[in-house]
Amino acid sequence: MIYTKRHPAVLIIGVILLALGYATQAGLFNGVVKFLGTGRLKPEMIHLSYVFGAVGVVIGLLKLLGPLREGSLDYYRSAIGGALFILLIAMLVRWFLAPLVAVWSRAAGPIIGGQYIHSVFGLNYVVLGIMAGLIVVNVFGIPSWAQNGVRMSRLGLKTGVILLGTLYFLQEILHLGVASFTLIGIFVLGSVGLVLLMARMMAVSNSMGGVLSAGVGVCGVSAAVASAPVVQAKSAEIAYTIGTILLWGVGCMFIFPVIGKLLGMSNEAFGAWAGTGILNSAQVAGAALAYQPDGIEALKVAEIFNITRILFLPLIVVWLALWYVRRETVVGGPVPAGHSVGAMSVGAPKVDVWQVIVSKFPLFVIGFIIMFLINLTGVFLPKGVTADNLWKGKYFDNKLKTERLLKDKDLAALRADLPKVKLPAQKAAVERLIANKKVMSLGDVHALDGLSRAKVLSKDSAKAVKSASSAVLHSPKIIGWFRDWIVWLFAFGLTGLGMQITLASLKQAGGQPLVIGGVVGTIKAVGSLVFILIFARMLGLETL
Amino acid sequence: MTNDRSQNVDLQTTETGFQYHRGSALSIFKSDRREDLVALVCALLIALGVWAHVNLGWGIFTWLGLK
Numbered sequence: 195m196i197y198t199k200r201h202p203a204v205l206i207i208g209v210i211l212l213a214l215g216y217a218t219q220a221g222l223f224n225g226v227v228k229f230l231g232t233g234r235l236k237p238e239m240i241h242l243s244y245v246f247g248a249v250g251v252v253i254g255l256l257k258l259l260g261p262l263r264e265g266s267l268d269y270y271r272s273a274i275g276g277a278l279f280i281l282l283i284a285m286l287v288r289w290f291l292a293p294l295v296a297v298w299s300r301a302a303g304p305i306i307g308g309q310y311i312h313s314v315f316g317l318n319y320v321v322l323g324i325m326a327g328l329i330v331v332n333v334f335g336i337p338s339w340a341q342n343g344v345r346m347s348r349l350g351l352k353t354g355v356i357l358l359g360t361l362y363f364l365q366e367i368l369h370l371g372v373a374s375f376t377l378i379g380i381f382v383l384g385s386v387g388l389v390l391l392m393a394r395m396m397a398v399s400n401s402m403g404g405v406l407s408a409g410v411g412v413c414g415v416s417a418a419v420a421s422a423p424v425v426q427a428k429s430a431e432i433a434y435t436i437g438t439i440l441l442w443g444v445g446c447m448f449i450f451p452v453i454g455k456l457l458g459m460s461n462e463a464f465g466a467w468a469g470t471g472i473l474n475s476a477q478v479a480g481a482a483l484a485y486q487p488d489g490i491e492a493l494k495v496a497e498i499f500n501i502t503r504i505l506f507l508p509l510i511v512v513w514l515a516l517w518y519v520r521r522e523t524v525v526g527g528p529v530p531a532g533h534s535v536g537a538m539s540v541g542a543p544k545v546d547v548w549q550v551i552v553s554k555f556p557l558f559v560i561g562f563i564i565m566f567l568i569n570l571t572g573v574f575l576p577k578g579v580t581a582d583n584l585w586k587g588k589y590f591d592n593k594l595k596t597e598r599l600l601k602d603k604d605l606a607a608l609r610a611d612l613p614k615v616k617l618p619a620q621k622a623a624v625e626r627l628i629a630n631k632k633v634m635s636l637g638d639v640h641a642l643d644g645l646s647r648a649k650v651l652s653k654d655s656a657k658a659v660k661s662a663s664s665a666v667l668h669s670p671k672i673i674g675w676f677r678d679w680i681v682w683l684f685a686f687g688l689t690g691l692g693m694q695i696t697l698a699s700l701k702q703a704g705g706q707p708l709v710i711g712g713v714v715g716t717i718k719a720v721g722s723l724v725f726i727l728i729f730a731r732m733l734g735l736e737t738l
Numbered sequence: 739m740t741n742d743r744s745q746n747v748d749l750q751t752t753e754t755g756f757q758y759h760r761g762s763a764l765s766i767f768k769s770d771r772r773e774d775l776v777a778l779v780c781a782l783l784i785a786l787g788v789w790a791h792v793n794l795g796w797g798i799f800t801w802l803g804l805k
Binding site: 269270273342343345346348349352353355356357360415416419553554556557558560561564565568573574671672675676679694 | 762764765766767770776778780781782785788789
């Protein structure tokens, strides 16, 4: 079968993007850019438009004029149209629609606690991109020339997660590791157990209960698929589970950021909540980016929690194998002789649990770890900077120009607050800050950060401390590039994800699986929120 | 259900009545494992490209004189 269609759409998209890049570079959009306040986005508007415009023109011409032969080249070439279609929508949303919504929202005035509509409801490029995808697929339908490429969105998300490994440093992983293993351990094992219990109480089949427990407890679709062989789930049962996870995940993706905003959660605390409470990996990333569209602290925490959750997958598969054998023995009579956890045989097909784990464990998690290990070598850090000299991914350098030193009014505020500082290390750091008008060491950054979080300083002093710390902490240039790539990979992936959420696929969730998934999902979301609000400080996460 | 069959869940096939000869409704790749491998290769290429751009000054726009 030949997938490539002789259709001018890809060529037209290419020309539109080239025109967009040229118009932005020539300043034809300056009025629009000023009105929308998107001056900082101009470089990416020019560069991305030119690069993908050129790709569109070349591929578009090849599609129209080149030979069409069946095979891999045809299959993958036909996917580029859909990928460009997603990208065009993501670009229009990020550069024009989301800033326009923000302008309208500000013009309408604040609604809750001085916050605007777009901020409270998270109407940023991530959420609007997903909504645009949802509208396209459910109202207009995906054009035939784009259908193959829309299935590339998950590749974008996975590449983004792997690349995210470049932004973590050992201290952060160790710091978050304790919190994530504690929280994830409680909620993954708790929700798997709860689904199995409810399934038993509601007389749902063992295979349905098993596959649903992995989906709801671990990481959504991939966990459901990985656990399916060990509980011998039928296609319809996997489809029910995926539908339930999808319906729940889409709801969470929109609701979690609103609740987080209303509670005033820190980026770290929200990331931990999203990474624990939302069922599916893609929606975890969507909610975290929706909560903090201009930064990736929430995304980083959410993904480390999500990856920790995936690391529980082998344990859950073994648990389900044991549970299934036991249940089938009780319900369906004795298990054939010779079965074991390693080679489970209940009914006709024989399933090797270890082979299932090895073949189904998501490899992109290993990719994330590989990227993290590469980062540990220091290859991505500027010359002369070591991992010991980093604080939250930024390196310390206090060679400052005079205008970045603290002003007299800042120093006066700090002197007035000095008696309030009781801890010797923090007091010494403030004294050095006053004497030198700048932070003198990374140790002082740590001490001042602790002081800020203790909330003992006046508003003016706290502002001075924050300004002094940010003046001496610098993001490595390469990290900025990685951040941009990650943001775009997720924007692409999530817009495409919206295009895969059809109303019919959501209807796949139904009856008892939806009830069980909804009850356990709600308990997990509310429970993890309460847990984080109470124990965030103990777990090392900044809270409210 | 066998391992292979569990990969073939395709929620949208019933809606469109059409199935690609490889991949599923969610992916163009034959299996999740292959998609993960391609994602890893893409991520490594991006990391290498960014490293070369920042440290060696390589880049399309540098070559074209646009930056």
